[in-house]
Amino acid sequence: MNDNAVEAAIAAVRADVALLHGELVRYGLVVWTGGNVSGRVPGTDYFVIKPSGVAYDDLTPDNMILCTLDGEVVPGTPGSERSPSSDTAAHAYVYREMPEVGGVVHTHSSYAVAWAARGEEIPCVITGMADEFGGPIPVGPFAVIGDDSIGRGIVETLRGHRSRAVLMRNHGPFTIGVTAKDAVKAAVMCEDAARSVHLARQAGEVIPIPQEKIDALYARYQNVYGQQEDERR
Secondary structure, three states, rough: OOOHHHHHHHHHHHHHHHHHHHHHHOOOOOOOOOOOOEOOOOHHHEEEOOOOOOHHHOOOOOHHEEEEOOOOOOOOOOOOOOOOOOOOHHHHHHHHHHHHOOOEEEOOOOOHHHHHHHOEEOOOOOHHHHOOOOOOOEEEEEOOEOHHHHHHHHHHHHOOOOOOOOOOOOOOOEEEEOOOOHHHHHHHHHHHHHHHHHHHHHHHHOOOOHHHHHHHHHHHHHHHHOOOOOOOO
């Protein structure tokens, strides 16, 4: 890519990531300034992520932060005077280790966090989970913020797994996608599954879906459902 194309790609991801943070608020997935969305800049070794501790209402494309895949802020770029999200190292590790990933999201959505607090995966007992995640939503290891430990846990858990969501134990959900929008969709659907299955278990034992039916539902949703030009995943 030439310089103009790179700048255009960065600007597009800045705008996209800034806008998508509003979806986290709209769907009730975050509180205060917690949570974050990041997006890989296609064709480059950069990604864009939100600044740390900035209110969602104040997020704009110009205060999104451009980082290298090592998690370093690119100096002299808009937003570079701010500190990036405390989860930046985790996002960077995912992008380095999973080149197919174009977006990463972390939320503190209540029901998913409750499952994470118990260290319990969400069983695949509703067809919407089979469609979207192809099985249960797994639990990742306990890890603390500050280095790439969380990123390592995400990659170890999701590599080779159909799910695009992981419940990091005692922490909360992280989701991945082919784009930032895709990862946000996974975060919304993760919380919906966490809430629905929790409510079902309050009334009695949940009914497992046979694996062959999960496989069929997942294949249909990923390959047939919707319009060809739509971003289904």
